[in-house]
Ligand code: DX5
C-alpha cells in the first residue's frame with residue numbers, strides 16, 4: 001500500500017503562493033490538496049479553477065488533488081478538469097446524483113474521490129465504493145483549516161478499510177504528527193495536512209518525520 005502526504009494549499013501564504021507551492025513540492029510530499037469551497041455547502045469561500053491552473057503552471061509535475069466542498073459539484077467538474085485537476089473529490093452530502101458524477105469524473109480522465117463529513121454514517125458511501133478510486137473521511141467539519149482533529153471519525157476509516165483492503169482512504173482536517181499516526185493505524189493511507197506543514201520552516205523534515213511515524217504506526221498495528 002502506498003502512503004501519501006498531501007499539504008493543503010488553503011494554509012499557504014497568499015503573498016507567496018508560488019514559493020509555497022514549490023516548497024511543498026520540494027518537501028517530497030505526494031500531491032497538493034486544493035480545497036474548493038462554496039458558501040452554500042460550507043460557511044466560507046476559498047478559490048476556484050484558476051488556482052488549479054496556477055498550480056499546473058508553477059509546478060506541472062506536482063499532482064493536483066482537488067476537494068470540491070460544493071453543493072453542486074456537477075456544474076463545475078468539467079471546469080476543474082480542464083484547469084488541471086487530476087483527482088476530483090465530491091461530497092456524498094452534495095445535491096447531485098453521485099453515480100452519474102463519479103462516472104463523469106472518470107470519463108473525463110481524472111480519478112474520482114468520494115468524501116464524507118464527520119456526521120455522515122459510513123453506510124452512505126458503501127453503495128458507491130466500486131465507483132470511486134478513493135474515499136476521503138473528513139476529520140473536521142469542512143470550511144476552515146486549523147481545526148482540531150475529531151477522533152471519533154476514525155472507526156469509519158477502519159470500517160471502510162475492512163471492506164476494501166486495496167482502496168485509497170484519505171483523512172483531511174487536523175492532520176499532524178499525533179493524529180496522522182492514529183489515522184494510519186486505523187487504515188488510512190493518504191493524509192492531508194495544511195496548517196501543520198505550512199507552518200514548518202523545514203517542510204521536508206516534517207514530511208520525512210510524518211513518513212517515519214506512519215511506518216511505525218502501521219508496523220505496530
Ligand atoms: C477543511 C479542508 C481541509 C483543511 C485542512 O475544510 O478540507 O483540507 O484545509 O487544514 P488543516 O490541516 O489545517 O486542518
Ligand code: ZN
Nearest residue numbers: 033035067172
Ligand atoms: Zn480538504
